Amino acid sequence: MKPDTMTMTALDSKQDTVCIFGTGDFGRSLGLRLLHAGYNVVYGSRNPKNSALLPKGAKVMPHEEASRTARVIFVAIHRENYDFLASLSPALEGKVLVDISNNLKKHQYTESNAEYLSMLVPGALVVKAFNTISAWSLQSGGLDANRQVLICGNHVDAKQVVVDIAHSLGLNAVDRGSLRVASELEDLPLQLFPLWRLPLRISAGLLGAFFLYVLIRDVVYARVVDNKDNSFRIMVSLANKVFPMVALVMLALCYLPGIIAAFLQLYNGTKYRRFPDWLDHWMLCRKQLGLLALAFAFLHVLYTLVIPIRYFVFYKRANIYISLIKENKTYEFKEMWAWRSDAYLSTGMLGFALFVLLGITSLPSVSNSLNWREFRFIQ
Ligand SMILES: NC(=O)C1=CN([C@@H]2O[C@H](COP(=O)(O)OP(=O)(O)OC[C@H]3O[C@@H](n4cnc5c(N)ncnc54)[C@H](OP(=O)(O)O)[C@@H]3O)[C@@H](O)[C@H]2O)C=CC1
Numbered sequence: 120m121k122p123d124t125m126t127m128t129a130l131d132s133k134q135d136t137v138c139i140f141g142t143g144d145f146g147r148s149l150g151l152r153l154l155h156a157g158y159n160v161v162y163g164s165r166n167p168k169n170s171a172l173l174p175k176g177a178k179v180m181p182h183e184e185a186s187r188t189a190r191v192i193f194v195a196i197h198r199e200n201y202d203f204l205a206s207l208s209p210a211l212e213g214k215v216l217v218d219i220s221n222n223l224k225k226h227q228y229t230e231s232n233a234e235y236l237s238m239l240v241p242g243a244l245v246v247k248a249f250n251t252i253s254a255w256s257l258q259s260g261g262l263d264a265n266r267q268v269l270i271c272g273n274h275v276d277a278k279q280v281v282v283d284i285a286h287s288l289g290l291n292a293v294d295r296g297s298l299r300v301a302s303e304l305e306d307l308p309l310q311l312f313p314l315w316r317l318p319l320r321i322s323a324g325l326l327g328a329f330f331l332y333v334l335i336r337d338v339v340y341a342r343v344v345d346n347k348d349n350s351f352r353i354m355v356s357l358a359n360k361v362f363p364m365v366a367l368v369m370l371a372l373c374y375l376p377g378i379i380a381a382f383l384q385l386y387n388g389t390k391y392r393r394f395p396d397w398l399d400h401w402m403l404c405r406k407q408l409g410l411l412a413l414a415f416a417f418l419h420v421l422y423t424l425v426i427p428i429r430y431f432v433f434y435k436r437a438n439i440y441i442s443l444i445k446e447n448k449t450y451e452f453k454e455m456w457a458w459r460s461d462a463y464l465s466t467g468m469l470g471f472a473l474f475v476l477l478g479i480t481s482l483p484s485v486s487n488s489l490n491w492r493e494f495r496f497i498q
C-alpha cells in the first residue's frame with residue numbers, strides 16, 4: 120500500500136506521542152509547548168546523553184529509536200543537515216514528517232526544503248508547517264499574528280494530524296494547499312514588513328528632498344549672499360522645519376488614495392470593480408503612511424519643545440537684556456517675541472497631548488500591523 124493512500128486517524132490528542140528530531144532552540148520550545156498540551160515528547164538526537172537543557176518530562180534517544188515511538192516527527196534541524204535522514208528511510212516509512220525549516224535567502228535552493236525532504240525520504244508523508252512561528256513566540260504563548268500556522272502538503276490525512284496538533288497548542292491552522300506551495304511558505308519569513316517598505320521609502324525620499332531645499336535656502340544662501348554662518352541651525356531648527364513638512368505630506372498621502380478611490384467608484388458607477396494595481400497597493404499601506412506621519416509629527420513636537428531651551432535662544436535673549444541695560448533703556452515690549460516663545464510652548468504641549476491621545480487609541484492596530492513575530496524567526 121502506498122503511503123499516501125494510507126488512512127490515518129487524527130491523533131487522539133492527549134495520550135499521543137510526538138517525536139522531535141533536533142534539540143536546538145526550536146525543538147526545545149516546541150517540545151515544551153507540546154508537553155504543556157499533554158503530549159508525550161520524544162527527542163531524536165545525535166547526542167542523547169547531552170540533554171540537560173531539554174524540557175522536563177521529555178525523553179531523548181537516537182533518531183532511529185525515537186522515530187519508532189511516534190507517528191508524527193517534527194524535523195527541527197537545518198536543511199543543510201538533512202542528509203542523514205535518507206539513511207533512516209526504512210524507519211520513517213509512512214510517518215508524518217513535519218518540515219519547519221527556513222532559509223537565509225530567497226531562492227537559495229532550486230526546490231523547497233520540504234520537497235527536498237520528501238525526495239530524501241520518499242516513503243514519508245511530508246507536511247510543511249510551523250516555519251512562520253518563532254521559537255520565541257512558541258515559548259511565550261504567541262499573540263495575534265503569531266498564532267497562525269500555515270500548513271501545506273500532499274496528504275490530506277497527514278495534514279489533518281498536524282492541524283490537530285496546532286489546534287491543541289492553541290494555534291490557528293491555515294491549509295495553504297499542496298507541497299508545491301512550500302517554497303512560498305519558506306519565503307514568507309524573509310519578507311520583513313512588506314507593507315512598510317513603500318511608506319518608508321517615500322518618507323526617506325521626502326525627508327531628503329525637503330532637507331536639501333531648506334539647507335540651500337537657510338544655510339547656503341545666507342552664506343553666499345550675506346556671508347553669515349547659519350550651519351549651527353542644521354541639527355535642530357532645520358530638522359524641525361523638515362519634520363512637519365514630511366508629516367503633512369505623508370498625512371495627505373494617507374488620505375488621498377481613499378478620495379481617488381471614491382472618485383473612481385463614482386466614475387465606474389459601481390463599487391464592485393477592482394481598483395488598478397497601483398491604487399490597490401497604495402490603499403493597502405495607508406495605515407503605515409498614517410503612522411509614519413504621526414511619528415514625524417511627534418518628532419516635530421519634541422523638537423519644538425527643545426528649541427526654547429537651546430543655548431542659542433538663551434544667548435539671544437541675554438544679549439537683548441544686556442544691550443537694554445547698557446543703553447539704560449526699559450524693555451520695549453515686542454509683542455512678536457512674547458508671542459513666539461509662548462506659541463512654541465503651547466503648540467508643543469497641545470501637540471504632545473494630541474500625540475499621546477492618538478497613540479493610545481491606535482496602539483492595538485500598531486501592534487497588529489507590526490507583526491512582531493517577524494523579528495526573530497529567520498533562521
Ligand atoms: N529558531 C526559530 O525561531 C525557528 C527555527 N526554524 C527552523 O527550525 C530548524 C531548527 O532551528 P533551530 O532549532 O533554531 O536550530 P539550532 O541550531 O538551535 O538546532 C538545530 C539542531 O539540529 C541538530 N543538528 C545540527 N546539526 C546536525 C547534523 N549534522 N545532523 C543531525 N542533526 C543536527 C542539533 O540537534 P542534536 O544535537 O540534538 O542532534 C541541533 O540542536 C531550522 O530548520 C530552522 O530554519 C523555523 C522557524 C523558527
Ligand SMILES: [Cu+2]
Nearest residue numbers: 363419423466
Ligand atoms: Cu508646527
